[in-house]
Amino acid sequence: MQTIVQKYGGSSVSTTKKIEKVAKSIIEKKKQGYNLVVVVSAMGNTTNELIKLSLEVSKAPDKRELDALIATGEMVSSSLLAIKLKDLGFDAISFNAFQINLKTNGIYGKSSISDIDEDIINSQLKKGKIVIIAGFQGISDDNEITTLGRGGSDTSAVALSVKLNAKCEIYTDVDGIYGVDPRLYKEAKKLDEISYEEMLELASLGAGVMHARAVELGQKYNKEIYVGLSCSNIKGTYITEGLEMEKRAVSGIAVSDDDIAINIENIDYDINLIAKIFTNIAKANINVDMISQTMPFNNKINISFTVPKADTNDILKLLKTFISFDNIKVDENITKFSVVGMGMKDSSGIAARLFEIFKENNIEIKMITTSEIRITCAIDSKYKEVAISNVAKFFDL
Amino acid sequence: MQTIVQKYGGSSVSTTKKIEKVAKSIIEKKKQGYNLVVVVSAMGNTTNELIKLSLEVSKAPDKRELDALIATGEMVSSSLLAIKLKDLGFDAISFNAFQINLKTNGIYGKSSISDIDEDIINSQLKKGKIVIIAGFQGISDDNEITTLGRGGSDTSAVALSVKLNAKCEIYTDVDGIYGVDPRLYKEAKKLDEISYEEMLELASLGAGVMHARAVELGQKYNKEIYVGLSCSNIKGTYITEGLEMEKRAVSGIAVSDDDIAINIENIDYDINLIAKIFTNIAKANINVDMISQTMPFNNKINISFTVPKADTNDILKLLKTFISFDNIKVDENITKFSVVGMGMKDSSGIAARLFEIFKENNIEIKMITTSEIRITCAIDSKYKEVAISNVAKFFDL
Numbered sequence: 001m002q003t004i005v006q007k008y009g010g011s012s013v014s015t016t017k018k019i020e021k022v023a024k025s026i027i028e029k030k031k032q033g034y035n036l037v038v039v040v041s042a043m044g045n046t047t048n049e050l051i052k053l054s055l056e057v058s059k060a061p062d063k064r065e066l067d068a069l070i071a072t073g074e075m076v077s078s079s080l081l082a083i084k085l086k087d088l089g090f091d092a093i094s095f096n097a098f099q100i101n102l103k104t105n106g107i108y109g110k111s112s113i114s115d116i117d118e119d120i121i122n123s124q125l126k127k128g129k130i131v132i133i134a135g136f137q138g139i140s141d142d143n144e145i146t147t148l149g150r151g152g153s154d155t156s157a158v159a160l161s162v163k164l165n166a167k168c169e170i171y172t173d174v175d176g177i178y179g180v181d182p183r184l185y186k187e188a189k190k191l192d193e194i195s196y197e198e199m200l201e202l203a204s205l206g207a208g209v210m211h212a213r214a215v216e217l218g219q220k221y222n223k224e225i226y227v228g229l230s231c232s233n234i235k236g237t238y239i240t241e242g243l244e245m246e247k248r249a250v251s252g253i254a255v256s257d258d259d260i261a262i263n264i265e266n267i268d269y270d271i272n273l274i275a276k277i278f279t280n281i282a283k284a285n286i287n288v289d290m291i292s293q294t295m296p297f298n299n300k301i302n303i304s305f306t307v308p309k310a311d312t313n314d315i316l317k318l319l320k321t322f323i324s325f326d327n328i329k330v331d332e333n334i335t336k337f338s339v340v341g342m343g344m345k346d347s348s349g350i351a352a353r354l355f356e357i358f359k360e361n362n363i364e365i366k367m368i369t370t371s372e373i374r375i376t377c378a379i380d381s382k383y384k385e386v387a388i389s390n391v392a393k394f395f396d397l
Numbered sequence: 398m399q400t401i402v403q404k405y406g407g408s409s410v411s412t413t414k415k416i417e418k419v420a421k422s423i424i425e426k427k428k429q430g431y432n433l434v435v436v437v438s439a440m441g442n443t444t445n446e447l448i449k450l451s452l453e454v455s456k457a458p459d460k461r462e463l464d465a466l467i468a469t470g471e472m473v474s475s476s477l478l479a480i481k482l483k484d485l486g487f488d489a490i491s492f493n494a495f496q497i498n499l500k501t502n503g504i505y506g507k508s509s510i511s512d513i514d515e516d517i518i519n520s521q522l523k524k525g526k527i528v529i530i531a532g533f534q535g536i537s538d539d540n541e542i543t544t545l546g547r548g549g550s551d552t553s554a555v556a557l558s559v560k561l562n563a564k565c566e567i568y569t570d571v572d573g574i575y576g577v578d579p580r581l582y583k584e585a586k587k588l589d590e591i592s593y594e595e596m597l598e599l600a601s602l603g604a605g606v607m608h609a610r611a612v613e614l615g616q617k618y619n620k621e622i623y624v625g626l627s628c629s630n631i632k633g634t635y636i637t638e639g640l641e642m643e644k645r646a647v648s649g650i651a652v653s654d655d656d657i658a659i660n661i662e663n664i665d666y667d668i669n670l671i672a673k674i675f676t677n678i679a680k681a682n683i684n685v686d687m688i689s690q691t692m693p694f695n696n697k698i699n700i701s702f703t704v705p706k707a708d709t710n711d712i713l714k715l716l717k718t719f720i721s722f723d724n725i726k727v728d729e730n731i732t733k734f735s736v737v738g739m740g741m742k743d744s745s746g747i748a749a750r751l752f753e754i755f756k757e758n759n760i761e762i763k764m765i766t767t768s769e770i771r772i773t774c775a776i777d778s779k780y781k782e783v784a785i786s787n788v789a790k791f792f793d794l
Contacts, residue, residue, distance in 0.1 A: 016453035050473070056413035057477055058484035065483070065491055069476035072469040076447070079466035080454055086462070087455035094462055098495045099540050143496050 003035040003125065003166035007135065007157035011173040012230035013077045014044030016084075023084040025171075025231040026130060030090060035125040037164060039135040039157040040081055042073025047136075047150075063108035067137075068145045071097075074134035074153070082132045093124055094132040098139045102156070106140030110149040112213065113138055113159045121164060133160065151211035158214045162221045170210065175229035176236035177202075177209055179252040179397030185388050189397055191251065192235075195242030198251045201340040201374045215239060242342050249343035249350055250395040253388060256338075259289060259306040261331040261366060261378060262315060264323060267303070269296040274303065277322055284318055286311045290336070290367040290378055304367055306334065306378060334366065335384045338376040339391060351375050357390050400432040400522065400563035404532065404554035408570040409627035410474045411441030413481075420481040422568075422628040423527060427487060432522040434561060436532040436554040437478055439470025444533075444547075460505035464534075465542045468494075471531035471550070479529045490521055491529040495536050499553070503537030507546040509610065510535055510556040518561060530557065548608035555611045559618045567607065572626035573633035574599075574606055576649040576794030582785050586794055588648065589632075592639030595648045598737040598771045612636060639739055646740035646747055647792040650785060653735075656686060656703040658728040658763060658775060659712060661720060664700070666693040671700065674719055681715055683708045687733070687764040687775055701764055703731065703775060731763065732781045735773040736788060748772050754787050 006026065013019050022040075030036050041047075050070045054061040061069075078094040085092035100120045104111035124131050135153025140146050148155050154170055161168035177199070180188040194202075196219035203212040209227060218225045218239060228236025267273070281288055291305040307315050312330070319328055344350045354375060358365055363386065367378040379387060391397075403423065410416050419437075427433050438444075447467045451458040458466075475491040482489035497517045501508035521528050532550025537543050545552050551567055558565035574596070577585040591599075593616035600609040606624060615622045615636060625633025664670070678685055688702040704712050709727070716725055741747050751772060755762055760783065764775040776784060788794075 016450060019454060053413060053473075053477060054480055057416060057481040060484075061480045062483045065476045065479045068491055068493070069473060069480070072472045075469045075472075076450075076466060079462045080450060082462045083451055083458045083466070084454040086459045087457075092462075094465055096465070096542070145493070 001033065001035050001125075003037060003164050004029060004169060005037045005039065005157050005161035005164060005166045006169045006171060007039040007153055008041065008230055009153070009170075009172045010041040010044055010046070010077075012171055013040055013081065016080065019043075019077070019080050019084050021231045022171075023081060023088055026085065027088060027090055030130060035166075037121060037125070037131045037133060037160055037166065038081065039133045039153055039160065040074060040077045041135050041153040042070075043077045043080075046073040046076070064144060067108045067147045071134070071137040071145050071147055074136050078132045078134040082130075085130055085132075090130055091128060092130040092132055094134065095120070096134050097137040097145070098143065100133065102133075102138045104138035104140055104146045104148070106142065106144060106146055108144075108146055111138055111140070111146040113148070113155065113217075116159060116163045118163045121160075149211070149213070152213075154211035154214035155217060158217045158223060158225060162217070162223050167226070168218070168223055169226045169228065170214075171228060171230040172209060173230065174209055174227075175232065175234045177227055177239070177252075179250075179395075180388060180392045181255070184255065184385075185253075185392050185397075188392065191237050193238040193240050193242070194251055195342050196239060197373055198242070198340050198342055199239050201338070201371065202252050202254050210239070248341055248395075250339045250341035250391075250397065251343075252340050253391055253397060254338045254340065255384060255388065256336045257334075257381060257384075258309055259334060259336060259378075260309050260312055261290075261304055261306050261334045262319070263329040263331060264303045264319070265327050265329060266300050267323060267327055269299045269301045273322065277319070280318055280322075281307075281315065284314060286315055286318075290369045290376065292367045306336065306367065331366075333381040334378045335381045335387075336376055337379050337384070337387050337391075338374055339395070340374045341395075342373055344373050344375070353394070354391065357394055358387065361386050361390055363387055398430065398432050400434060400561050401426060401566060402434045402436065402554050402558035402561060402563045403566045403568060404436040404550055405438065405627055406550070406567075406569045407438040407441055407443070409568055410437055410478065413477065416440075416474070416477050416481050418628045419568075420478060420485055423482065424485060424487055427527060432563075434518060434522070434528045434530060434557055434563065435478065436530045436550050436557065437471060437474045438532050438550040439467075440474045440477075443470040443473070461541060464505045464544045468531070468534040468542050468544055471533050475529045475531040479527075482527055482529075487527055488525060489527040489529055491531070492517070493531050494534040494542070495540065497530065499530075499535045501535035501537055501543045501545070503539065503541060503543055505541075505543055508535055508537070508543040510545070510552065510614075513556060513560045515560045518557075546608070546610070549610075551608035551611035552614060555614045555620060555622060559614065559620050564623070565615070565620055566623045566625065567611075568625060568627040569606060570627065571606055572629065572631045574624055574636070574649075576647075576792075577785060577789045578652070581652065581782070582650075582789050582794075585789065588634050590635040590637050590639070591648055592739050593636060594639070594770055595737050595739055596636050598735070598768065599649050599651050607636070645738055645792075647736045647738035647788075647794065648740075649737050650788055650794060651735045651737065652781060652785065653733045654731075654778060654781075655706055656731060656733060656775075657706050657709055658701055658703050658731045659716070660726040660728060661700045661716070662724050662726060663697050664720060664724055666696045666698045670719065674716070677715055677719075678704075678712065681711060683712055683715075687766045687773065689764045703733065703764065728763075730778040731775045732778045732784075733773055734776050734781070734784050734788075735771055736792070737771045738792075739770055741770050741772070750791070751788065754791055755784065758783050758787055760784055
């Protein structure tokens with residue numbers, strides 16, 4: 001009998017009414033003759049509320065204890081779902097991480113899964129039970145409770161589906177993956193499928209429907225992941241290896257307003273100084289993303305780079321120890337605009353076409369970075385909508 | 398180094414402010430040079446709220462899942478307390494039942510503790526850590542989460558103090574054990590000590606400061622239990638074996654308004670009928686407490702007995718299948734009034750003195766039951782205050 005691992009996100013189980021809806025949806029699948037393993041997130045805003053409690057007792061809560069605290073959210077929702085299923089006449093059993101030996105590498109707050117005892121789950125499935133698993137949590141080899149990071153229940157679900165040789169279905173509050181965020185572009189088209197690589201580029205760029213580590217795990221084990229709307233028959237999106245024949249030049253656009261650009265102007269072209277600056281930025285745990293540098297002119301150069309908005313004060317304080325205030329300019333109105341597509345590997349003209357569209361619309365590109373399947377341009381935020389609609393139209397997203 | 402097991406009840410950790418207060422109280426003891434193991438209940442009303450959630454999804458929640466659900470309350474409070482202690486600069490570590498192998502007999506909702514791995518706790522104490530334990534929970538041999546029944550954290554604390562050869566301190570929202578409930582009798586005196594047996598009689602009769610099973614466990618292992626007010630230096634009460642010399646005739650009064658009296662009047666003196674009635678009451682899981690029967694007169698008798706108020710409808714429905722409606726009278730205004738004292742074992746005059754006090758105050762005794770150290774009388778509820786104040790005054794409670 002085919003096993004399906006379903007995962008329901010926090011918004012899908014935020015109330016007992018919604019838990020009932022989810023239970024009925026699970027039963028529908030069960031009646032179709034599948035074995036069902038269901039991973040649940042914590043109800044609604046529970047995890048944030050638990051974190052808030054911890055911050056009431058400490059500004060910097062101990063990481064071990066914080067993990068033990070926030071892991072309780074999924075225990076609550078998984079028990080309630082099992083109670084509802086039993087109430088509706090379908091045998092169900094919930095498990096916490098320690099009960100199925102869901103082992104991790106033991107890093108608090110961002111563990112990765114190392115193993116799961118699938119025999120415990122399979123023996124319950126054989127008895128006809130629906131197995132509910134508390135997502136987001138695992139235990140270390142020392143029986144310490146460790147969580148997988150925000151959104152980690154996605155990773156729980158993919159890991160389980162790999163171990164159980166099961167189909168993997170992620171149910172959430174959006175009905176699939178779009179080439180462009182529908183909140184930013186109304187005519188956005190839903191994708192029938194998207195490759196792991198594309199999804200990873202989109203996820204890390206802030207179009208995050210899915211936990212990036214879950215997609216990586218799917219890619220590693222070539223496990224197809226279905227993403228769809230909870231308790232609905234609307235067709236969602238498959239995250240797959242991607243078929244060679246169907247490669248699209250561009251699959252999606254991701255935009256992010258979370259960074260600022262720092263422009264250091266007219267400084268000496270001193271390679272030691274530049275190295276020292278970026279070494280110190282790294283030491284301060286500030287994440288530099290895009291970097292561009294002008295050619296030396298009269299032995300002077302300009303350097304620009306982006307850092308997260310949240311680090312604005314820290315980066316300025318740090319830079320002023322090396323460079324005169326007058327040479328530093330901060331641009332808070334930048335948008336990182338990315339197009340992602342497997343097709344870029346083969347089709348070299350994508351960048352050229354993108355630049356043409358920008359040129360036609362008088363959009364200045366301030367910085368550029370690329371990966372094998374992605375081009376990212378920093379542009380002025382005021383051009384965001386124009387860029388999205390024109391690029392989306394051109395590539396039919 | 399002497400180890401102390403402290404237990405803090407739900408009202409003592411109902412807010413993060415109160416958790417801070419408890420943490421400071423723990424630190425005070427720690428500074429006095431003790432090893433500290435702290436058992437906590439769930440914050441305030443958490444357990445009831447979790448039960449309420451379960452009732453929203455099912456009228457009769459599955460017992461296994463309900464236990465897994467309500468066990469989370471203590472995980473939250475124990476993590477928060479550990480976070481607060483670490484925040485205040487004292488090393489602490491919290492443990493759930495599965496992490497210290499706190500094993501039970503596996504009965505959902507009312508498990509008893511079978512074993513605890515004290516080595517795990519002792520190794521943390523040796524490192525100087527304050528060990529926090531989630532109360533109320535244990536795991537079965539099959540790794541099932543099982544709870545110990547309402548108030549079960551008391552039992553967790555006593556079991557731990559037995560295993561760790563530690564002192565046992567139960568902190569709650571009352572400052573000790575009184576001979577009479579101070580809410581019912583303002584001049585009530587606090588007891589310096591009380592025997593296990595007396596405490597058990599008082600606990601089971603509704604004067605329940607302490608979980609009865611915790612007291613039984615203390616008695617079994619002769620573990621002295623201190624009961625006192627959280628975060629205070631007010632001297633509380635020791636529950637001990639009880640010193641022969643200091644036996645009081647009467648240690649306490651317990652009253653309960655939770656029962657009704659059923660009077661079956663003027664029925665045939667038919668021993669088969671009577672047996673059948675009480676067999677069927679037992680089968681219906683209705684708990685009959687006091688029973689009295691008049692002497693046969695013209696082969697007719699009266700039988701009276703008490704049952705919990707909650708069972709009123711069930712008992713009437715059941716009785717009507719055997720006896721005519723006209724012969725059944727329900728008395729809803731009865732109070733079970735008990736005096737408890739180790740001294741009764743030796744001193745036979747206690748009952749006589751009690752009845753005299755009742756007679757002087759025109760209080761009619763409707764039924765009587767006794768144990769070795771207790772006399773219970775069912776009286777009309779309207780005499781409750783008079784009975785309490787006169788008996789308390791006479792026995793100096």
